[in-house]
Amino acid sequence: MSPSRSEIHVSGLHKSFGDNHVLRGIDLEIGQGEVVCVIGPSGSGKSTLLRCVNLLEEPTKGQVFVGGTELTDPDVDIDAVRRRIGMVFQQFNLFPHLTVTENLTLPQRRVLRRGKSEAAKVAAENLRRVGLAEKADAYPSSLSGGQQQRVAIARALAMGPEVMLFDEPTSALDPELVGDVLAVMRMLADEGMTMMVVTHEMTFAREVADRVVFMDGGVVVEDGTPAQVIGDPRHDRTRHFLSRLLDPAMANVEEETSDQVGKSE
Amino acid sequence: MADTEKLDLQPKKKGLTRRQKRRLSRGVQYVVFVAAVIAFAVAADWGRLKNQFAQADIAERMFPDVITLALKNTVLYTVTGFAVGLALGMLIALMRLSSVGPYRWLAGIYIEIFRGLPALLIFIFIGVAVPLAFPGTEIIGGTYGKVALALGLVAAAYMAETIRAGIQAVPKGQMEAARSLGFSPARAMVSIIIPQAFRIILPPLTNELVLLFKDSSLVLFLGVTLEERELSKYGRDLASQTANSTPILVAGLCYLLITIPLGLVVRRMEAKAQEAVK
Numbered sequence: 127m128s129p130s131r132s133e134i135h136v137s138g139l140h141k142s143f144g145d146n147h148v149l150r151g152i153d154l155e156i157g158q159g160e161v162v163c164v165i166g167p168s169g170s171g172k173s174t175l176l177r178c179v180n181l182l183e184e185p186t187k188g189q190v191f192v193g194g195t196e197l198t199d200p201d202v203d204i205d206a207v208r209r210r211i212g213m214v215f216q217q218f219n220l221f222p223h224l225t226v227t228e229n230l231t232l233p234q235r236r237v238l239r240r241g242k243s244e245a246a247k248v249a250a251e252n253l254r255r256v257g258l259a260e261k262a263d264a265y266p267s268s269l270s271g272g273q274q275q276r277v278a279i280a281r282a283l284a285m286g287p288e289v290m291l292f293d294e295p296t297s298a299l300d301p302e303l304v305g306d307v308l309a310v311m312r313m314l315a316d317e318g319m320t321m322m323v324v325t326h327e328m329t330f331a332r333e334v335a336d337r338v339v340f341m342d343g344g345v346v347v348e349d350g351t352p353a354q355v356i357g358d359p360r361h362d363r364t365r366h367f368l369s370r371l372l373d374p375a376m377a378n379v380e381e382e383t384s385d386q387v388g389k390s391e
Numbered sequence: 392m393a394d395t396e397k398l399d400l401q402p403k404k405k406g407l408t409r410r411q412k413r414r415l416s417r418g419v420q421y422v423v424f425v426a427a428v429i430a431f432a433v434a435a436d437w438g439r440l441k442n443q444f445a446q447a448d449i450a451e452r453m454f455p456d457v458i459t460l461a462l463k464n465t466v467l468y469t470v471t472g473f474a475v476g477l478a479l480g481m482l483i484a485l486m487r488l489s490s491v492g493p494y495r496w497l498a499g500i501y502i503e504i505f506r507g508l509p510a511l512l513i514f515i516f517i518g519v520a521v522p523l524a525f526p527g528t529e530i531i532g533g534t535y536g537k538v539a540l541a542l543g544l545v546a547a548a549y550m551a552e553t554i555r556a557g558i559q560a561v562p563k564g565q566m567e568a569a570r571s572l573g574f575s576p577a578r579a580m581v582s583i584i585i586p587q588a589f590r591i592i593l594p595p596l597t598n599e600l601v602l603l604f605k606d607s608s609l610v611l612f613l614g615v616t617l618e619e620r621e622l623s624k625y626g627r628d629l630a631s632q633t634a635n636s637t638p639i640l641v642a643g644l645c646y647l648l649i650t651i652p653l654g655l656v657v658r659r660m661e662a663k664a665q666e667a668v669k
Contacts, residue, residue: 182567209573219568223587233572236582278568285572 139188150344163331166341212282272303461625472542480550505548557588
C-alpha cells in the first residue's frame with residue numbers, strides 16, 4: 127500500500143482519552159529523509175500524534191505505517207519496529223541510575239544484543255557526534271538540561287534508527303541551552319535523517335524543516351513548506367497562532383473558548 | 392477602622408505575656424523530669440538490681456557462646472528469612488501490578504492475610520500445624536528452613552507493598568523511554584525500573600530487616616536443639632539455669648549491637664535521598 131519512498135504514513139487517525147477527542151482524523155505522509163515540524167497551540171494534539179507514531183499511545187482508529195510496517199496491526203512485533211524509531215522526549219528521560227555511557231550501551235546490549243566492545247564503540251561515536259565525549263562517565267544528574275537532551279539524542283542514535291521523533295525537545299530547557307540541542311538536530315537533518323519534530327522553535331522550523339504542519343483542535347489545518355505555512359499562512363487560525371508565538375508581548379486578552387479549557391498534551 | 396483592628400489583634404490581657412508563659416512551661420517540664428529521676432534513684436534497690444541484672448561472672452560465662460552461637464544463629468535466621476521474604480515479596484509486588492485480574496486479587500489477599508496475622512501464629516502454623524496436617528512433608532533445612540519460611544512469609548507481605556510503591560514511584564517517562572528504545576515490558580522492568588525502585592526503597596527495606604531481626608526471637612516457640620538457639624532462647628535458658636536476669640540483659644545488648652548501627656545506616660540513607668531530591 128504505502129509507496130516505497132514514504133517513511134511515515136498516517137491515515138484516518140483518531141485518538142480519544144475518554145470523552146476527550148484529541149485527534150480527529152489525521153492523514154500525514156513523511157518521505158524518506160524529510161524533516162517535518164509539527165506546530166500548533168497546546169492541546170492541539172500534536173504530541174499525541176507523535177506518540178501515536180511509535181504507539182506510545184494506542185490510536186482509537188486509523189492506521190500508522192513506519193518504513194512500510196503497519197504498527198496498528200495487532201500482530202506486529204512492536205518492540206522490533208520501535209528499534210527503528212528513535213524518540214526524544216521533552217523531559218529527556220535519561221536513566222538516572224546509569225552513567226552517560228551506560229545509558230547508551232545498555233539498550234544496545236539488551237535490545238540489539240550487541241557485544242560489549244561494539245556497544246562501547248557505537249556509544250563513544252555517538253557521544254562524539256553530539257559533542258559530549260568528555261562526559262562519558264558522568265551521571266545524568268550532573269549534566270545541564272541541554273547536555274542531558276543531547277545524551278538522549280545520542281542514546282536514540284546509538285540504536286541506528288531510520289526515523290527520529292522529537293517531542294518538544296527544547297521546551298524544558300533554559301533559553302541559552304536551546305541552541306546546542308538545535309545544532310545537533312540540524313546536523314542530523316543535514317545528514318539525511320527522517321525527522322518528525324513537535325516544536326515551538328519557529329526559527330528551526332523555518333530554516334531546517336522541509337515541511338511544516340500546523341495542527342489545531344485535533345486536525346491538520348495547514349501543511350506545506352515553511353515559507354508557505356509560516357511565511358504566508360492561508361488560514362486565520364494559523365495566522366492567529368503565529369502572531370501570538372512570534373510576538374507574545376503584543377497579544378490581546380481573549381475570552382477562553384470552551385474547547386481550549388482542560389486540554390492537555 | 393484601623394484602631395479597632397489593632398485592638399482585635401493585640402487584646403490587652405492581664406497576667407503573663409506569651410514569652411513568660413513559655414518560659415514557665417519549660418521550667419515545669421524540667422522540674423518534673425529531675426523529680427522523676429531522683430525518685431527512681433532513691434526508690435530503686437541498687438544492690439538488688441546489680442545482683443539481678445549485672446553479675447559480671449555470669450556475663451563472662453556467656454562468652455563466647457552468646458556471640459559465636461546465639462548471635463550467629465539470630466543473624467542466620469534473619470538473613471535467610473529476609474532473602475525468602477524479598478524473593479516472595481518481589482513476586483507478589485509484580486502480581487499486584489499485573490494486568491491479569493486474578494493475580495492482583497491473589498496478591499491482595501496474601502498481603503491482607505499475612506499483614507493481619509501475628510508473626511507468632513505463623514511460626515506455630517509452620518512449626519506445628521504443617522507437620523501434623525501433611526505428615527511426611529519435610530521442610531528443607533530443618534529448623535533453619537522453617538524459620539526462613541515463617542519469617543519470609545511474614546516479611547513478604549510487608550515488602551511486597553514497599554516494592555510496589557517503589558516501582559510506582561519511578562517516573563512514567565522511564566518506562567516510555569525504555570519501550571521507545573525497543574525494550575519489551577518485562578526487560579524494561581528488570582533492567583530499568585526495578586534497579587531504580589530499589590534505590591528508592593532501600594531505607595524501608597533496611598527497616599524491615601531490623602524488624603525481622605527482632606522477630607527471629609519467635610524461634611523460641613519452635614522447639615530448637617541446643618545448637619539452633621538464638622539470642623532470646625539462649626538468654627532465657629541461661630537465665631533460668633542461673634536464676635538470674637543477667638543473661639537477658641546481655642542478650643538484649645547483643646540485639647542492640649546490630650539494630651542501632653542498622654538504624655544509623657537507614658537514617659544516613661534517608662538523609663542522602665533527601666539531598667538527591669533537592
